[in-house]
Amino acid sequence: MKRRKMNLYLLYHFKDSQNLSLTNEPCAYHIILLFSEVGDLSLADCKKVIPELLDVNDLNFRTKEELIEFSKNCISELDFQSVFLLASNDYNIGIESCHDLSSFREIFDRYGHHIGIEDTDQSSKNIFGKLF
Amino acid sequence: MEQLVTPEMKEVDAVFPAENWFLYWKTSPSLWESKLREFSGPNPIFVPIYWAIHSEYSDLYDFGQIKPETDLKKIAECGARAGKEIIFLIGISPLPFLINGGIPSYLARNLSLNKDGLAISVIDNQDRINRIYSFYDPKIFQAFRKFAWHLGQYFSQLGVSNSVYGLDAARIEDSHIVSYFQDHSAVFEGGFSRYIKQLQDSEPEKIHRLKEHPEYEKDLKAEYSELIKNLYFQAAKDALSGSWSGLIQTCLLGGSTKDIFKRSHDRWENERDYFHPLMKCVVNEVYPNSILLGHKIKRGSLGKAIKDIVSSPLIQSHLSKDYYEDDASLSFQPLVFFELNDSGKGHFSFERAMEKSGIKYFFEKEFPWSYKITKEFKLDIDDLEPHTVFFFFGGRLDSNSFNEVIKLFLSGSRIFIDMADLAENLAQKLETFFVENEIPLEKINYISPVTKAALGDGLIVTYDSDKLKETSLIKRAGFWEKMVNYLEIKNLQVQADEDVEYFWKVRQSNTYELNYEEIRRVSFYNPSSYKRKARVNTSSNFAFIKSVDLVNVEVKSTPIGIDILLLPGASVTLDFGYFDS
Numbered sequence: 259m260k261r262r263k264m265n266l267y268l269l270y271h272f273k274d275s276q277n278l279s280l281t282n283e284p285c286a287y288h289i290i291l292l293f294s295e296v297g298d299l300s301l302a303d304c305k306k307v308i309p310e311l312l313d314v315n316d317l318n319f320r321t322k323e324e325l326i327e328f329s330k331n332c333i334s335e336l337d338f339q340s341v342f343l344l345a346s347n348d349y350n351i352g353i354e355s356c357h358d359l360s361s362f363r364e365i366f367d368r369y370g371h372h373i374g375i376e377d378t379d380q381s382s383k384n385i386f387g388k389l390f
Numbered sequence: 391m392e393q394l395v396t397p398e399m400k401e402v403d404a405v406f407p408a409e410n411w412f413l414y415w416k417t418s419p420s421l422w423e424s425k426l427r428e429f430s431g432p433n434p435i436f437v438p439i440y441w442a443i444h445s446e447y448s449d450l451y452d453f454g455q456i457k458p459e460t461d462l463k464k465i466a467e468c469g470a471r472a473g474k475e476i477i478f479l480i481g482i483s484p485l486p487f488l489i490n491g492g493i494p495s496y497l498a499r500n501l502s503l504n505k506d507g508l509a510i511s512v513i514d515n516q517d518r519i520n521r522i523y524s525f526y527d528p529k530i531f532q533a534f535r536k537f538a539w540h541l542g543q544y545f546s547q548l549g550v551s552n553s554v555y556g557l558d559a560a561r562i563e564d565s566h567i568v569s570y571f572q573d574h575s576a577v578f579e580g581g582f583s584r585y586i587k588q589l590q591d592s593e594p595e596k597i598h599r600l601k602e603h604p605e606y607e608k609d610l611k612a613e614y615s616e617l618i619k620n621l622y623f624q625a626a627k628d629a630l631s632g633s634w635s636g637l638i639q640t641c642l643l644g645g646s647t648k649d650i651f652k653r654s655h656d657r658w659e660n661e662r663d664y665f666h667p668l669m670k671c672v673v674n675e676v677y678p679n680s681i682l683l684g685h686k687i688k689r690g691s692l693g694k695a696i697k698d699i700v701s702s703p704l705i706q707s708h709l710s711k712d713y714y715e716d717d718a719s720l721s722f723q724p725l726v727f728f729e730l731n732d733s734g735k736g737h738f739s740f741e742r743a744m745e746k747s748g749i750k751y752f753f754e755k756e757f758p759w760s761y762k763i764t765k766e767f768k769l770d771i772d773d774l775e776p777h778t779v780f781f782f783f784g785g786r787l788d789s790n791s792f793n794e795v796i797k798l799f800l801s802g803s804r805i806f807i808d809m810a811d812l813a814e815n816l817a818q819k820l821e822t823f824f825v826e827n828e829i830p831l832e833k834i835n836y837i838s839p840v841t842k843a844a845l846g847d848g849l850i851v852t853y854d855s856d857k858l859k860e861t862s863l864i865k866r867a868g869f870w871e872k873m874v875n876y877l878e879i880k881n882l883q884v885q886a887d888e889d890v891e892y893f894w895k896v897r898q899s900n901t902y903e904l905n906y907e908e909i910r911r912v913s914f915y916n917p918s919s920y921k922r923k924a925r926v927n928t929s930s931n932f933a934f935i936k937s938v939d940l941v942n943v944e945v946k947s948t949p950i951g952i953d954i955l956l957l958p959g960a961s962v963t964l965d966f967g968y969f970d971s
Binding site: 267269271288290291293295296297298346347349350353354356357358359361362363 | 501503506507508509511513517518519521648650651652654655657658
């Protein structure tokens with residue numbers, strides 16, 4: 259599928275270290291939803307980025323660097339224009355001020371982090387540190 | 391170049407946005423009677439009571455005294471004059487088709503969160519975002535109790551005698567039907583912590599168990615949630631005792647967490663996505679509701695399917711027995727070959743249990759949607775369907791429900807029992823029962839140890855899902871094929887392309903159909919944008935009677951079956967007579 263003009267949206271839940279120590283889970287970033295304008299990202303697509311992945315629900319990352327790396331690889335491997343990352347807490351703040359579809363569509367843009375093709379290895383620019 | 395089009399909202403959509411739901415605040419009271427009179431959908435008409443418009447501020451209650459659109463007595467009178475039966479619904483959970491879930495805005499403080507920590511919200515049929523607030527907030531409960539009391543007083547003083555049901559709204563989340571009452575927010579967690587502290591004094595054995603088995607917390611949370619939900623239920627029931635008729639659980643199509651993202655993208659949302667949730671509601675005996683979906687998505691085969699499935703008999707089956715028609719058996723009802731039962735307490739996932747044993751895969755392949763899941767099994771010998779096959783899960787059986795299973799067997803029913811997690815004393819009790827009653831047993835070992843006990847028409851087959859889950863899905867399906875073939879269930883085989891959805895119904899034959907024992911009805915829908923095919927194979931015990939409601943479809947009778955060609959958006963219904971010879 260030609261995705262050059264499409265964005266990928268990634269909604270994640272961040273478990274802080276206090277909660278992590280209680281549950282013994284090694285991953286801090288759990289992906290809740292991963293989708294584009296036309297639907298969920300399939301397992302087959304995810305496997306192009308992480309070949310060893312068995313289930314989309316197992317998409318977890320230990321660090322924010324891993325999460326960003328995954329997002330950049332999605333742009334380069336899956337041909338997306340950009341990736342919007344949004345934490346569940348920020349989503350919950352954003353939804354408080356939403357009343358209609360147009361304001362809902364802006365949540366990722368207003369409260370999330372944007373990674374564009376210019377941020378990938380293909381580009382000489384590096385805004386890695388500016389994201390978080 | 392894209393054209394900008396102003397969305398057109400017909401008034402009928404706003405007032406009657408779903409099957410038989412009347413939203414009185416969406417139109418002028420002067421039009422209520424004519425709107426109700428014009429409505430041609432199924433009876434009765436449900437009127438959800440919008441708490442927030444009757445009580446905008448704390449301790450202010452308006453039932454027509456200030457704003458005419460809050461006059462509930464007038465709605466009841468208009469309904470009576472229009473010849474329509476009006477049933478009022480009071481939400482005992484958040485109602486997502488209303489702003490803030492229906493609660494007054496001064497109470498909208500703590501967002502309800504789902505298991506992933508996301509704020510629960512929906513897009514309604516007018517593309518408005520409705521957020522849901524936690525019903526575990528003590529302030530909401532106190533205000534609800536007062537509101538219900540004032541409503542009860544109003545009804546009794548003004549002689550409004552229409553039935554009132556409690557309404558519990560739910561959605562489908564990861565294949566499970568989840569009430570909007572459920573919440574994972576800090577408010578819920580805070581309440582749960584207080585509950586645990588209280589248990590330390592009142593039921594220390596539960597705390598002891600929790601310390602030994604941390605996974606028991608899930609059951610305790612379900613218990614706490616049920617306790618609080620019951621407070622709302624009881625408050626409404628007590629306040630409206632004169633009119634109170636029971637509880638209805640409705641599942642809102644398009645109301646899941648993912649749906650809000652899906653529905654915010656036109657290229658993602660597809661009517662096909664709502665077929666399985668619709669049928670899942672029927673299988674789970676939950677009233678399906680399309681109130682959140684826009685008119686556009688319901689125009690094609692989805693709208694037809696909703697109309698076919700959410701019919702008067704289905705609605706009446708969700709109401710108290712007073713509403714049952716005497717000749718209900720002569721109306722088409724969902725065809726049920728298998729009934730999966732639960733009588734246990736605490737959290738239980740039928741999905742997981744069905745997946746583990748492979749029944750889910752087998753049913754989807756061979757008997758799609760021709761089963762039902764009963765959450766609270768109660769034996770009613772008079773109402774037993776002779777052909778239904780019952781399933782029970784060992785871990786959910788206690789002494790009482792075990793005795794009910796035995797009674798069911800003795801009354802001639804066919805039963806499967808999953809022995810995994812069955813308490814040892816009950817397993818022994820079952821063996822003793824077989825020995826004492828000299829019931830011959832057949833034992834085989836085929837993937838799982840299987841024991842078959844027959845007495846007259848009664849049959850018990852035991853199996854072990856722990857053994858089944860160790861094998862492949864194909865082998866598990868093979869296991870169920872062998873087991874179910876033994877039961878000789880009379881069924882018409884359907885071959886259909888992947889996108890084609892179909893649903894079976896059944897009714898008794900009438901006096902003009904004496905050649906048949908019953909009439910089986912199958913409805914096909916093609917929600918895809920492509921031509922699709924389906925075939926109902928000829929079978930010795932069935933005769934094709936007629937095809938009805940043909941939309942964009944070609945039906946051809948051949949020696950091997952009925953061939954159907956479905957164009958995009960097509961739907962058709964076929965009737966077959968069943969005779970036992």
